Amino acid sequence: MYTYAQLLNKTLEVLEDKGSMEAYQFISKYADQVKGNRAQIYNFQYCLAASSGQEHEALQLMEEAIIQNGFWYAYDYLMSDEDLKPLHPHKQFQKLTQLCQERENQAKAEQKPELKVLSHVDTQRPLIMAIHGDQENSSMTELHWQSVIQDGVTLALPQSSQIEFSNAYNWDNKDKGTREILEHYEFLISKNEISSNQVILGGFSAGCGVGLNAVLTESMPVTGLILVAPWFPDLKEWQHLLSKLKDQQTKVYVICGEQDVDCLEGTNQFVELLKLNGVNHTYKLISGLDHEYPEHFEDLLSEGVEFILNN
Structure with missing residues (x-):
């Protein structure tokens, strides 16, 4: 299968x-x-x-x-x-x-941006906002990230307003996507009085890029990032901003496949920049994995949440 x-x-x-x-x-x-x-x-x-x-x-x-x-x-x-x-x-x-x-x-x-929130949001629960990749949607993201709910985490799933074809959305307009992510974040924080040290930003592929852009260029404070198969075509634009992650004590948990020809090189460069900037991070390089979620992603996701919130 x-x-x-x-x-x-x-x-x-x-x-x-x-x-x-x-x-x-x-x-x-x-x-x-x-x-x-x-x-x-x-x-x-x-x-x-x-x-x-x-x-x-x-x-x-x-x-x-x-x-x-x-x-x-x-x-x-x-x-x-x-x-x-x-x-x-x-x-x-x-x-x-x-x-x-x-x-x-x-x-x-x-077309308009949408946000689906799973589980009750309150000040006592950590929040993960997980961002879909290009030509995907929030329901597809839910399939992979929903395991966090049983661990007492609230899951928020943004969906881009940029529709490409039926049920397929992208982040081609990075600035527009960044504004949408920031608006979702501000809504969740203000409505539920959640502290930024309880918020993790997650994403897959292009979703990682638009999320990281919001954190670095809009100073959107989060306690950690969980990035799966991150696609970073604009990495050079962010090099001088990555020190913000250390300054804000933002931890980064990165997952990428050894066979991911689209994203592996950029991910390796990103991890090296994290090292140079002294950012607290973990890098999981998965043998045999292409541009996709790894098997047993729920275990890695749980490990990522533990690394960010409890270390």
């Missing part, structure tokens, strides 16, 4: 090693067995089907996703993706893309 991230990552491996037909057959075999964004899985399926010459099947999958399930995809993406070019002459494709454009316009007109 694969997790959602494992299924997508493995599909890309099969695509590179064996081609689009094998990749399409692989993801289709496990598509209904994972918890995650089904709209994204459909996207993988119909793109791979189209690129392997199965135009009729690709159109059937698109219709199933868009008509039967009510999903939508960005119009510009559908029209520019090379895999989908063979579908352009089909009237069915034109109809589906037009419908997606209408849904996209409506979704973007209504």
